[in-house]
Amino acid sequence: MATREPVMLIVLIETGEFRWYAAGVDRNSEVTPLVRSPSNDLSPYVAQPYDEQVSFLRHRLSGVLQRGCDRLFGRGQKPALIVLVADGLFLEAVPELTQRVADHFVQWMTNPPVVFLVLGQSRADKRVIAGDWPAAERAAFEKAWPALAAAQSQEDLWELIETRR
Amino acid sequence: MSAKPAVLLVDDEPDMLSSLVGLLRREFEVHTAESGEQALEIIAANEIDILMTDQRMPGMTGSSLLQKVCEQDRVPVLILFTGYADIKSVVDAVNTGQLFRYVTKPWDPDDLTELLHAAATERRQRVVADRLDAEASQCAALGRDLVDQLRGAGDVAPITLERFVGSCDRLAELCTSPDRDKTGE
Known part of the structure; x- marks a missing residue:
């Protein structure tokens, strides 16, 4: 078995653009952009019945986690904590949808554990809606947060993943 | 069984298949299909030891594919993978599909390789x-x-x-x- 460096896998969800980014953050808060989707990758849930919305988002986001983990493994790293960060509630859906999806990942994925955050009015305003956020990982994440935001604005840093509808 | 166990991977997302092929090709003879229908064609034309399929795919679901494969003479060792806990699909697969393992995304590559070797052992034992x-x-x-x-x-x-x-x-x-x-x- 290979020995891999434990890092955080961060998934940033842009609810308005219906797209996502996945990055690694190591214990020194070093950010490694990994993969991203084009706009509207998450939009197929819109106008679906509620249960189908939940099912689609679970499936699509777990595919994001798998791709992120694959890229980490390829770099000799492994996820020790998965942090999903949505910049708001999922749009064009009932407010409960975001909580239901967050609860699913936290309850279903225990190794590595998951924490789900939702941003408030500003990027600095982060609210944990599901999962536990250990202090050390939280500190490393907060330190990496500006670099994550900067990386998000440079699309060439990320491998583009075109998923099927 | 050939020197390398033959694994058929089924997922409608080509990049997922590509990652899996990269992980497994050294230790397994890897076949891929992007749909249940294509998987059935590959099974008919090749001696497949292990079938590992995604559950949620357009058209035929993973559990439906397993059910169809079980109706055939040569049944590979069957593994279903999915990104979400759909209890009904698990129950269907266990009850009708002779499921060997149910795997969730994301998987650890070492764990997955180990699982597939265990499946290959299972297959050899079934053949004997x-x-x-x-x-x-x-x-x-x-x-x-x-x-x-x-x-x-x-x-x-x-x-x-x-x-x-x-x-x-x-x-x-x-x-x-x-x-x-x-x-x-």
Whole structure:
């Protein structure tokens, strides 16, 4: 078995653009952009019945986690904590949808554990809606947060993943 | 079974398949399909030892594919993977699909490789068990034939005796095979 460096896998969800980014953050808060989707990758849930919305988002986001983990493994790293960060509630859906999806990942994925955050009015305003956020990982994440935001604005840093509808 | 166990991976997302192929190609003979229909064609044309399929795909779901595969003569070791806990799909797959394992995304590559090697061992054991069953039936039939011949004319046809001895030898060989499933003893 290979020995891999434990890092955080961060998934940033842009609810308005219906797209996502996945990055690694190591214990020194070093950010490694990994993969991203084009706009509207998450939009197929819109106008679906509620249960189908939940099912689609679970499936699509777990595919994001798998791709992120694959890229980490390829770099000799492994996820020790998965942090999903949505910049708001999922749009064009009932407010409960975001909580239901967050609860699913936290309850279903225990190794590595998951924490789900939702941003408030500003990027600095982060609210944990599901999962536990250990202090050390939280500190490393907060330190990496500006670099994550900067990386998000440079699309060439990320491998583009075109998923099927 | 060939030197490398043959694995068929089924997922409608080509980049997922590509990651898996990269992970597994050194240790397995890897086939890929982007739909259940394509998977059935590959199974019909190749000797597949392990079938690992995604659950949520357009058209045929993973559990439906497993059900169809189970209706065929040669059933590979079956693994279903999915990104979400859909209890109904698990129940369907277990009850109708002879499921070996249910795997969730994201998986650890070492764990997945280990799982597939365990599946390959399972497959080898099933092949030996099937041959053992067939040979035991053949041996018993020949034994009955011999008894009938001895009861009748009292003479045994040399060919029957030869076949019986051959069958006993093959049976003994299968009974001591390292791939024989010891749990059934």
